[in-house]
Amino acid sequence: MVFIDQILLVERNHVVTQVTFGPDHYATDESGRIEGSSLIEALAECAAIAAYAQSRAHSDKPEMGMLVGVRDFEVRQRVEVGQLLEISIEIIRQLDPFQFANGKVTRNGKVLAAGELTLYINSTDTEE
Numbered sequence: 001m002v003f004i005d006q007i008l009l010v011e012r013n014h015v016v017t018q019v020t021f022g023p024d025h026y027a028t029d030e031s032g033r034i035e036g037s038s039l040i041e042a043l044a045e046c047a048a049i050a051a052y053a054q055s056r057a058h059s060d061k062p063e064m065g066m067l068v069g070v071r072d073f074e075v076r077q078r079v080e081v082g083q084l085l086e087i088s089i090e091i092i093r094q095l096d097p098f099q100f101a102n103g104k105v106t107r108n109g110k111v112l113a114a115g116e117l118t119l120y121i122n123s124t125d126t127e128e
Contacts, residue, residue: 003027003042004087007049013091015050017042023081034079039113040070043103046089051099051121054091065121068098073115083107089117097121 009016019042021028027038044067055063079085086106093100099121104114 016088032081036075069118071116075113077112
C-alpha cells in the first residue's frame with residue numbers, strides 16, 4: 001500500500017509529498033470522503049521518506065521503523081476525492097530510537113489536517 005504519488009522535497013528534517021485520492025482508491029468511502037486514518041497513513045509514509053533520507057546519510061542500509069503514536073491529530077476540513085493534497089512532515093525531536101514529527105495535510109496552502117506523529121526507528125547499527 002502506497003498513498004504518496006510524488007515526492008516534492010527531501011531535506012534533513014523536512015519532507016513534502018503530494019497525493020490525490022481517486023474515486024476507486026480503497027481509502028475513499030462511498031460518499032467520496034477520505035477518512036482521517038488514511039490521512040495519518042499518508043503522513044506516516046511521508047515520515048518514512050524522511051527516515052530513509054536520514055539513514056542514507058550515514059549508512060547504505062535503510063533503517064526500519066513504524067508509526068507508534070499519533071497526538072493531537074485533527075481534521076479541520078473535509079477531504080474529498082480528486083483533491084490534490086500536499087503532505088508534509090517536519091522532524092522536531094529525536095530521542096533514540098524515537099522520532100517526533102509535526103505533520104500536516106494542506107490544499108492550496110490551507111491546512112486540512114494536522115497532528116504529531118511518534119515513530120520508532122530501529123537502528124541497523126546493531127548486529128544480529
